Amino acid sequence: MRSALLGILVLAGTLFPGAATAAPAPPGALGGSGPHPAGYETTLRLTNHTIYRPNTLPTGVKLPIVAWGNGACRADGTWFENILTEWASHGFLVIANGRPGGSGSTDSDMLTESIDWAVAENSRRTSKYYGRIDTTKVAVMGQSCGGIETYEVADDPRITTTVLWNSGLLDDAQNGLLQRLHAPIAYFIGGPSDIAHPNAMDDWRRLPAGLPAFMGNLDVGHFGTFSEPNGGEFGRVGGHWLKWQLKGDLTSRAQFVGTDCGLCASDWDVLRKNL
Numbered sequence: 437m438r439s440a441l442l443g444i445l446v447l448a449g450t451l452f453p454g455a456a457t458a459a460p461a462p463p464g465a466l467g468g469s470g471p472h473p474a475g476y477e478t479t480l481r482l483t484n485h486t487i488y489r490p491n492t493l494p495t496g497v498k499l500p501i502v503a504w505g506n507g508a509c510r511a512d513g514t515w516f517e518n519i520l521t522e523w524a525s526h527g528f529l530v531i532a533n534g535r536p537g538g539s540g541s542t543d544s545d546m547l548t549e550s551i552d553w554a555v556a557e558n559s560r561r562t563s564k565y566y567g568r569i570d571t572t573k574v575a576v577m578g579q580s581c582g583g584i585e586t587y588e589v590a591d592d593p594r595i596t597t598t599v600l601w602n603s604g605l606l607d608d609a610q611n612g613l614l615q616r617l618h619a620p621i622a623y624f625i626g627g628p629s630d631i632a633h634p635n636a637m638d639d640w641r642r643l644p645a646g647l648p649a650f651m652g653n654l655d656v657g658h659f660g661t662f663s664e665p666n667g668g669e670f671g672r673v674g675g676h677w678l679k680w681q682l683k684g685d686l687t688s689r690a691q692f693v694g695t696d697c698g699l700c701a702s703d704w705d706v707l708r709k710n711l
Contacts, residue, residue: 466517468525469666470675476517476524478535482553484546486513486532488524493568499529500573500596500682503550505582506533507602511540516579519667519674526675528682529554529569533582544588547576551594573682575599577674580632580658584610591616597681601670602626602658604635611642620648620711622677624670627655627705640707650677650692651707652699673699 467473472490479487489499502523506515511534520530531550533542551574558569575597578586583603590598590613598621605611621643625636633653640651654661654669661668679685680692691698692711699706 466521468522470522470525470527472525472527474521474524476514476521476536478513481557482531482549484511484533484535484538485550485553486534486536488517488520488530488532490524490527493564494527497527498568498570499527499565500570500575500678501551501554502528502530502575502577502678502682503547504530504532505542505544505547505576505578505585507580507582509542509581509585510534511538511542512536513538516662516667518665519662519671522666522671523675523678526679528678529565533585542582542585544585547578547585547589548592551576551592555594570682572596575678575682577601578603579660579662583632587613587617590621591618593618595619597622597677599624599674599677600636601674602630602632602636602660604632604637604639606635614639614642615644617644617647620650620681622650623652624660624673625651625653626657626660627653629655629657631658643709646710648711649709650711653705654703655705673704 472494474488474490476486476488513532513534514536520532524530533546554569555571557563557565558571560566573596574594576586576589576595577599579601580603583600586598586600597619600623602625623636625633643649661670676688676691679688
């Protein structure tokens with residue numbers, strides 16, 4: 437099935453054509469809904485990336501790391517700025533592949549570079565991030581083609597959680613990547629109308645036994661809610677997953693766990709394993 441899909445899903449190096457194109461945010465939409473209004477910056481120490489962070493670094497609180505791969509493997513670090521700014525406003529250091537407004541393609545090595553940079557900055561005495569990053573809590577995420585990049589680095593032992601958005605393996609020859617998963621994984625998919633839906637569901641059935649896993653489908657298609665202010669419903673739910681997995685937040689945990697979980701009584705179609 438997936439081999440047959442490969443030919444129509446790969447176009448000029450772009451996986452899942454028609455991938456969500458995070459439209460520029462309307463004026464005033466950025467900053468996020470969290471307690472730490474956020475923005476983005478770049479640094480010569482990590483070229484070809486965009487760093488989203490609270491505008492004022494919180495005192496006494498360390499920022500977990502979130503590495504992000506864009507849909508279409510596109511090297512534009514502000515393509516998904518709404519949702520990435522939202523997560524940063526809740527106290528995360530979010531690092532996206534690509535420079536602001538950049539062009540060209542990314543690869544999975546760039547996700548590893550993001551983690552390496554954050555770990556190094558936390559130890560560099562002259563860095564504004566010195567001692568302010570929680571290097572023991574790392575999420576790697578990606579949308580569509582960025583989800584494939586996420587799979588490719590998911591065996592990194594530093595990773596605390598792996599998250600795929602509107603994504604799944606394209607070819608059964610790639611199934612070995614699933615056996616390298618070691619950290620709790622979440623899938624946030626756009627329902628049956630999402631071109632990645634059958635691929636994600638096939639991956640779900642092949643996950644390693646015992647791996648904690650969550651599958652959430654919201655009927656919004658492959659474009660998701662990324663272009664909505666603060667990333668819309670995807671931004672809200674993704675924030676809860678990050679707060680649970682990287683900060684141990686019990687209120688956020690309740691969105692995913694239990695017979696009366698927050699998403700269970702919503703428009704989300706929920707599947708769970710080993711949670």
